[in-house]
Ligand SMILES: O=P(O)(O)OC[C@H]1O[C@](O)(COP(=O)(O)O)[C@@H](O)[C@@H]1O
Ligand SMILES: [Mg+2]
């Protein structure tokens with residue numbers, strides 16, 4: 333039985349960080365239970381609220397956010413949190429050396445149809461000059477993804493699975509629901525470099541820029557076309573589910589910019605979607621880019637900033653980037 337804490341200690345992960353990860357997992361265990369019981373306990377459906385990004389909040393978005401926020405801020409390991417469902421950062425009163433940014437429930441549109449959802453988290457260090465207790469500001473969260481000390485997601489599917497990196501590769505842990513512990517089930521995840529599988533919401537095709545139009549058109553031409561092979565397509569409408577499949581068997585996932593809305597061209601959020609997924613994918617040997625730049629090198633400019641995302645199997649992402657650089 334490879335339990336989480338001893339495995340992380342073996343990897344040399346510091347004790348406070350292990351305790352913080354365990355706190356996130358305690359909240360996720362609760363979320364997993366509530367997602368599974370949602371239909372029975374009447375928490376399916378939307379609220380009357382919108383978050384700062386103009387999205388209608390589901391009851392489970394709010395519940396998951398509250399669970400994570402309360403447990404993290406009371407843990408003593410987290411100075412402040414940022415969340416998709418919080419307009420501004422929230423600072424705790426119990427000290428700690430870490431900042432956590434999270435998407436409490438990813439794939440919200442899947443909630444009401446009993447399909448995949450997940451929680452995504454990114455752990456950053458408190459900047460040196462704030463370790464003395466000087467109040468944390470939004471600026472302190474605006475660190476490039478390269479600064480993440482750990483990142484991961486918990487996927488609520490037929491099994492509840494954690495994908496975790498602390499910068500030494502990616503491991504999967506599965507929640508053993510009989511004992512309530514996360515047990516290591518796969519280690520050193522490696523994304524195959526080549527693939528015949530792609531994930532994009534093709535209903536938006538008319539909104540993509542020319543390089544993405546060309547890249548997907550050539551894929552769809554299959555064996556007879558310039559790519560010389562037939563591809564398969566998947567779209568889970570939950571980034572956690574799509575990235576999990578890519579970690580398991582390779583593929584390319586992209587959510588490109590939409591040219592029809594210059595005010596809001598991108599969908600995925602940098603701090604709590606693109607960066608943590610970027611760290612996981614890179615740690616598993618894949619590539620992650622905006623089309624112009626490695627996502628992990630971006631200097632964030634605002635808390636809920638959105639970016640274009642291309643990630644997955646190294647060779648396929650490179651081919652996609654070639655279309656952008658022609
Ligand atoms: O509506 P679409 O285009 O299918 O978008 C799906 C994408 O939106 C997201 O659901 C956004 O996440 P939230 O549910 O946390 O807002 C991603 O997980 C997913 O990749
Ligand atoms: Mg999300």
Ligand SMILES: [Mg+2]
Nearest residue numbers: 416435437438
């Ligand atoms: Mg969400």
